[in-house]
Amino acid sequence: MSTAPAVLRLESTALVAVDVQAGFVRESSRHVVSTIAHLVEAWQAAGGASIVATFANPEGSQYERISGWTKLRTAEEQALAIELAPLAASAHRIVKTTSSLFKAPGALELFRSQGWTDVVLTGIDTDSCVYDTAADAYQHGITPWLVVDACASSGGQEFHDAALLLAGRNFGRRLLLTSADVYHMLSEGEPQ
Numbered sequence: 753m754s755t756a757p758a759v760l761r762l763e764s765t766a767l768v769a770v771d772v773q774a775g776f777v778r779e780s781s782r783h784v785v786s787t788i789a790h791l792v793e794a795w796q797a798a799g800g801a802s803i804v805a806t807f808a809n810p811e812g813s814q815y816e817r818i819s820g821w822t823k824l825r826t827a828e829e830q831a832l833a834i835e836l837a838p839l840a841a842s843a844h845r846i847v848k849t850t851s852s853l854f855k856a857p858g859a860l861e862l863f864r865s866q867g868w869t870d871v872v873l874t875g876i877d878t879d880s881c882v883y884d885t886a887a888d889a890y891q892h893g894i895t896p897w898l899v900v901d902a903c904a905s906s907g908g909q910e911f912h913d914a915a916l917l918l919a920g921r922n923f924g925r926r927l928l929l930t931s932a933d934v935y936h937m938l939s940e941g942e943p944q
Contacts (some may be wrong), residue, residue, distance in 0.1 A: 760897065760937050762800040766868045767792060767934075768853060769843075770875025770882050771807045772836045775829030781876045781904035787931055788874045788902050789835035792843070798938045801866060802843040805853045806830060807881060813849060851881045854888035863894060870895040872934065874902035879915035890923055897927050899934060 769788050777785060792802050809815050809824040816822050824830055832840055848856035854863075863871070871889050873896060875882045882903050886896035898919055905911035920928055 760870060760872070762798060762938075764868055765870040765872060765897075766801045766803055766844075766863065766866070767795040767872040768803045768805055768874065768885065769836060770805050770853065770873060770885055771877070772804075772833045772875055773806055773824070773829065774831045774833065775824045775826075776807075776876040776906045777833055778906045780908045781906045784874070784876070784902055784904040785833045785835050789833070789839060791874060791899065791902055791931055791934055792836065792839045794935060794938055795872075796839065796842050800938075801868065802839070803846060803853070803862075804832065804836065804840045804843040805846045805848055805856070805859075805875070805881075805885075806832065807851075808847055808849055810849055851884040852888040853881075853885040854892060860892060863892075868894070870897060872897045872899060872929070874899045876903070877905045877907065877911070878903040879905045879907065879911040883915045883919060886919060886923060895927065896923055897929050898923075899929050899931055901931050 769792055772785060772788055795802055807824055808830055809822065844862060846853060846856050846859055853859050871894055873882050873886055886898055889896040900916055903912065916928060
């Protein structure tokens with residue numbers, strides 16, 4: 753496993769916006785969209801690499817077969833949140849059909865080829881795609897940093913909180929950051 757650096761370094765870290773899409777933006781998750789967009793904008797302005805990951809749920813998917821979930825099929829549901837859409841042009845774009853970014857074709861190879869050893873995660877849903885991406889990053893030796901106020905669950909606060917509780921236990925509480933920590937790192941070179 754990777755040992756997290758004392759300081760996040762832009763050149764070895766990618767910021768990921770996970771599934772900030774119309775189909776996941778609900779009353780319980782809407783509040784993080786502008787926070788995510790501002791973080792991506794600041795990260796890109798500082799010269800950091802970013803990834804906008806989106807989810808598509810094809811017919812016959814495991815989500816449909818096992819749980820009967822058929823959302824995120826239409827272009828309207830898959831559309832990026834308006835606040836994030838203009839920033840996506842300067843980001844790597846990855847479309848995934850599973851919860852984890854690292855199960856999408858080419859994602860792990862992109863991290864390896866760019867020399868990224870750390871990932872700063874934002875997005876929706878904390879308890880599904882964000883958490884699963886963090887778990888896969890961890891298993892591949894990539895340090896997953898979760899920005900707690902830039903993640904939310906469309907299922908509600910209790911699911912967001914449960915995912916953060918597990919993340920703190922399984923990856924380490926020191927990997928749970930706030931957006932203020934990220935801004936401080938961008939301006940000063942380290943999380944508070």
